[in-house]
Amino acid sequence: MSVKQRRKIFLSAGFVLSKALAEGRAPEYLRENLTIFSQSRYLDALGWNNLNHLPQVVLQLLIERSKSHELFIPSEYRKIAVALFGYREQPFGVTVGLVAAAMLGEKVDGYRERNAPLSILGVLYSVAAVMKALEKKDPFASLDTVNANALLEEYLDGQLDSGTLRSSRIERVNNYQLAVDAQKRLLESKPHITDRLSRWLLPIPQQPIDHAQLANDMQSLRKNQRSVEVNALMKNLTTRLYVIATRAEVFHHFYELSKKARQQYVQGDGSPVVFHQHLHDGSAILKWRVVSAAAVDCDLRGVTTARRFTDGHILTEYLGATDGSGRHLPETFLTTVYHGCYAPARSSRTNLPRGVLRPAGQINKLLRESIAADLREQRPVRVYVDANAFSLGIAYGSLAILIIITIGMRQHELQQIRIDSGFSEDVDDIIEFQIYPKARKRDRKQKTSYAIPPEILTYFFRVFDLHEEIWPRWAVGFPKNGSEFQLESGEYLFYGERAPFSGSDIINLMHWTAVGVPLEFDNKAVEQTAQLMRHGNAQIKKELKFTLNEIQRGFGHRSGKTTRTYTDIETQGNHLETPVLVRTAWEAISAVLPNPEEK
Incomplete structure (x- = not known):
């Protein structure tokens, strides 16, 4: 049985117990046991004992060096524990656990922490990648007979992992050496356990690795890659911003129209309600139909009684678009999003906040079944949205992009924007708020003030x-992983009905909001990330003649050298004056937009 299957059984048991307690069918003393089965609490309930695949000697090292005990994992090490749990069925799982134990709690000069938890995580991922490549090459290899230099050279050359960028392979080899060094220091401090650990020790390179040369190679490769990415963004920056702003406007208007149509549906006799949306520039008319999820379910399964989870849920079906003359227009980006989220071969970008862009709960299952049936029967795919969820998703996605590209905020800073009283201030048509900037190690730093300029206040509000x-009441809680960094509980803007947005939630909302806008350079496709948007902000400031010091202060860098990794990238032309490639609101919401290289 796989880990995934066991976890599913584990959580199912928790669900059954929770329901039985709520209905009075289980004795109350079992309530204390419920936390063990909770998806968010099992780690707290079992602590390091979750890692029962590790030999006792490794487990004791983890406990000792994290200054904890077997039933307690300090919050700063939770991600490390989760990562180790994920490797539990891998042949190299114990070796990765030993690396974590060697790096945990190490001190420099007797008091300063040598390795931050995130740095340890990076090393663990790197070691796992190299070990996985070794396993693929020789599933029966014994670690004590492996030639480490040959292994690392083959890995660097791409013979064992051709699908990874060379810059990433270089970083992993460097991290592998960091793990070997930590392992050496551990054994020097505890020579009496060397024999007990020998079968899981990392193979040690016999010839020194030229870290300086590897670092230079990695830096050069990454600089070239950044140049490609930034040029891809900047060459059609004005088009991207126009499209994002227009999509936000169109689907805010859609929300208002659908709200009235849904009220009409609820007050009616259950017949579908059709409504038309005229785009603000007259370039197209979108046709929509309000239906119940129950009706969609019955139609899908050819029955008269819908499943209970559909009760009370209302969907809005997109019926197509026409221009002023009645001519049918091609697909919108909405269809791309729908296929990406629900088609059998759906996108990897389906990690989204609950009830944002996609509906919450089992309505997602209904929509997956619907599109699967349409594709199976080779009929046109019917596109359904939850009007609330989709409108909110586009609003969040557009706001995230616009904040990062106009202010230059980091992704984790977005997650810290608080909207409760006393933490955001409305002054002279701007919103000022404070966040903790990126910190070294885990030290808490002074807050930094940011201001949302008037140009994007509309999207904020x-x-x-x-x-x-x-969701009339804002949930009170921490940003994702915020408690690890001693952030305060409060009302955060990037927070859903029940939980905070994760970093991948925000990136995926940004992706779907801008889907279809070309992002490539020299025929190389580029991913839209928060970091890339931040590079865009630096390029805009360069074109507006900001000095290096001004950009440095805005980015919160301690050193101008860091800022120059943004400003030293050369792009072609003045991008703030680049013509917008789309001329109408319809073109802005189309599935495929013009590519600047085709103009």
Whole structure:
């Protein structure tokens, strides 16, 4: 049985116990046991004992060096524990656990921490990647007979992992050496356990690795890659911003129209309600139909009684678009999003906040079944949305992109924006708020002030108002992983009905909001990330003649050298004056937009 199957059984048991307690069918003393089965609490309940695949000597090292005990994992090491748990069925799982134990709690000069938890995580991922490549090459290899230099050279050359960028392979080899060094220091401090650990020790390179040369190679490769990415973004920056702003406007208007149509549906006799949306520039008319999820379910399964999970849920079906003359227009980006989220071969970008862009709960299952049936029967795919969820998703996605590219905020800073009283201030048509900037190690730093400029306040308040209308009470909690960094509990803007947005949630919302806008350079496709948007902010400031010091202060860098990794990238032309490639609102919401290289 796989780990995934066991975890599913584990969580199912928790669900059954929870329901039985709620209905009074289970004795109350079992409530204390419920936390063991909770998806968010099992780690707290079992602590390091979750890692029962590790030999006792390794487990004791983890406990000792994290200054904890077997039933308690300090919050700063939770991600490390989760990563080790994920490797439990891998042949190299114990070796990775030993590396974690060697790096945990190491001190420099007797008091300063040598390795931050995130740095340890990076090393663990790197070691696992190299060990996985070794396993693929020789599944029966014994670690004590492996030639480490030959292994690392083959890995660097791509013979064992051709699908990874060379810069990433270089970083992994460097991290492998860091793990070997930590392993050496551990054994020097505890020579009496060397024999007990020998079968799991990392193979040690006999010839020194030229770290300086590897670092230079990695830096050069990454600089070239950054240049490609930034040029891809900047060459059609004005088009991207126009498209994002227009999509936000169109689907805010859609939300208002659908709200009225849904009210009409609820007050009616159960017949579908059709409504038309005229785009603000007259370039197209979108046709929609409000239907119940129960009706969709019955139609899908050819029955008269819908499943209970559909009760009370209302969907809005997209019926197509026409221009002013009645001519049918091609697909919108909405269809791309729908296929990406629900088709059998769906996108990897389906990690989204609950009830944002996609509906919450089992309605997602219904929509997957619907599109699967349409594709199986080779009929046109019917596109359904939860109007609240989709409108809120586009509002959040557009706001995230616009904040990063106009202010230059980091992704984790977005997650810290608080909207409760006393933490955001409305002054002279701007919103000022404070966040903790990126910190070295885990030290808490002084807050930094940011201001949302008037140009994007509309998008800020749109998210705020939509959130309050859909979920009237803001949840109080921490940003994702915020408790690890001693952040305060409060009301955060990037927070859903029940939980905070993760970093991947935000990136995926940004992706779907801008899907279809070309992002490539020299025929190389590029991913839209928060870091890339931040590079865009630096390029805009360069074109506006900001000095290096001004950009450095805005980015919160301690050193101008860090800032120059942004400003030293050369791009072609003045991008703020680049013509917008789309001329109408319809073109902005189309599935495929013009590519600048085709113009």
